[in-house]
Amino acid sequence: MSDPSYVPGLENVIASETAISYLDVDREEIVLRGYELIELAQQVAYVDVAELLLNGSLPDAGGRQELERKLADEYEMPQALYDMLSAMPEEVNRMDLLRTGISALAAFDKELEDHSTDANRRKAISLLAKIPQLVANGTRAASGQFVRVPRNDLSYAGNFLYMLTGTKPNALEERIFDQSLIVYSEHEMPNSTFAARVIASTMSDMYGALAGAVASLKGYLHGGANEAVMYMLLEAGTPDELERLMLSKLARKERIMGFGHRVYMRKPDPRAVLMKASLEKLAQARGRRDLYDKCIAGEAVMLKEKGLYPNLDYYAAPVYDLLRIPIPLFTPVFLAARTAGICAHVMEQHDHNRLFRPRVRYMGPRGLHP
Numbered sequence: 519m520s521d522p523s524y525v526p527g528l529e530n531v532i533a534s535e536t537a538i539s540y541l542d543v544d545r546e547e548i549v550l551r552g553y554e555l556i557e558l559a560q561q562v563a564y565v566d567v568a569e570l571l572l573n574g575s576l577p578d579a580g581g582r583q584e585l586e587r588k589l590a591d592e593y594e595m596p597q598a599l600y601d602m603l604s605a606m607p608e609e610v611n612r613m614d615l616l617r618t619g620i621s622a623l624a625a626f627d628k629e630l631e632d633h634s635t636d637a638n639r640r641k642a643i644s645l646l647a648k649i650p651q652l653v654a655n656g657t658r659a660a661s662g663q664f665v666r667v668p669r670n671d672l673s674y675a676g677n678f679l680y681m682l683t684g685t686k687p688n689a690l691e692e693r694i695f696d697q698s699l700i701v702y703s704e705h706e707m708p709n710s711t712f713a714a715r716v717i718a719s720t721m722s723d724m725y726g727a728l729a730g731a732v733a734s735l736k737g738y739l740h741g742g743a744n745e746a747v748m749y750m751l752l753e754a755g756t757p758d759e760l761e762r763l764m765l766s767k768l769a770r771k772e773r774i775m776g777f778g779h780r781v782y783m784r785k786p787d788p789r790a791v792l793m794k795a796s797l798e799k800l801a802q803a804r805g806r807r808d809l810y811d812k813c814i815a816g817e818a819v820m821l822k823e824k825g826l827y828p829n830l831d832y833y834a835a836p837v838y839d840l841l842r843i844p845i846p847l848f849t850p851v852f853l854a855a856r857t858a859g860i861c862a863h864v865m866e867q868h869d870h871n872r873l874f875r876p877r878v879r880y881m882g883p884r885g886l887h888p
């Protein structure tokens with residue numbers, strides 16, 4: 519066999535054909551089933567985007583009601599699952615808790631091994647109903663607190679934020695959180711989606727593929743960055759302190775969380791631009807201009823020193839902080855939002871499967887004998 523070309527990190531390698539999404543970096547557009555992600559975030563709700571991702575088209579009013587009804591039908595959580603989570607140490611990492619919870623949900627799915635499009639869509643809707651509860655209540659179960667039940671009088675995003683904070687959000691908070699879920703919902707072929715598709719390509723089930731994606735997303739080079747950004751922002755009290763902190767990290771050749779991107783490289787992440795505007799509005803409403811100013815200062819340092827732009831995580835983190843979401847739940851919220859996208863990819867993989875099985879460039883010895 520001739521030596522196939524080796525591309526470390528599969529950078530720019532086309533690994534799948536997809537009709538779900540595409541990052542058009544030249545045009546600075548994120549395409550979701552033909553629509554532009556930022557326009558969707560400005561005009562529709564997360565449930566509409568979930569329907570678009572899973573079903574291929576945006577719902578009309580009746581379609582949205584139908585989806586909301588199906589979600590409500592799937593709200594009930596197995597008590598055994600909460601019992602299991604309550605046996606976990608209180609300080610368990612929230613992504614590990616989520617991964618365990620998603621994995622355990624498989625045990626309660628009577629059509630687990632049915633990978634047809636219809637069965638996979640039902641699984642995806644069930645996961646969209648249950649994962650926000652796992653995120654919000656997993657922590658509560660692990661620390662022995664009562665769990666919150668979803669409120670049918672709130673929107674999907676409004677209810678999720680209510681379950682995270684215990685307080686009914688106002689209209690601005692709900693809209694900004696909904697937009698954040700939309701911009702986190704899907705992003706072509708990041709490490710987590712690739713991990714899910716690799717797992718699904720053995721015709722393994724959706725829960726397993728999603729659990730694998732959770733493990734991938736936890737890492738700080740990927741979804742874990744939004745939590746790391748917030749800890750960095752809290753470490754510096756003022757814009758000047760943030761500048762000094764960043765410069766000292768750069769001098770030690772450390773990476774600054776929330777900056778750079780494998781695909782955008784040295785171009786702006788359109789999602790970060792939207793979240794920055796949301797942060798400004800929220801900071802204004804909360805009298806927290808100081809936080810916004812600090813973030814702007816950090817952005818300027820990175821552009822000057824490294825020519826790097828912020829990615830979505832840089833501005834989602836302070837937005838989530840102002841929405842009073844606990845920091846250890848920032849990455850779980852990212853995963854909850856990404857559930858729609860990842861499930862769509864698992865469905866597409868199952869529907870048009872080709873087993874992923876690459877080769878290696880062998881660098882070890884040969885000809886040894888025991």
Ligand SMILES: CC(=O)SCCNC(=O)CCNC(=O)[C@H](O)C(C)(C)COP(=O)(O)OP(=O)(O)OC[C@H]1O[C@@H](n2cnc3c(N)ncnc32)[C@H](O)[C@@H]1OP(=O)(O)O
Nearest residue numbers: 738739740741743772773774775776777778779780829831
């Ligand atoms: C929603 C998301 O998941 S977005 C990603 C979230 N992750 C982060 O924010 C973590 C911080 N960012 C990073 O570590 C990187 O930018 C990644 C992992 C996202 C992408 O990395 P790669 O595509 O592998 O970029 P690569 O490592 O080749 O970086 C190219 C250059 O930019 C530098 N660079 C990239 N990102 C950063 C950063 N955040 N801080 C400092 N320098 C950086 C690298 O050191 C490298 O410099 P060099 O050419 O002088 O060696």
Ligand SMILES: O=C([O-])CC(=O)C(=O)O
Nearest residue numbers: 705707708709780781829
């Ligand atoms: O695309 C990537 O590699 C990471 C990312 O921004 C995301 O998953 O939202």
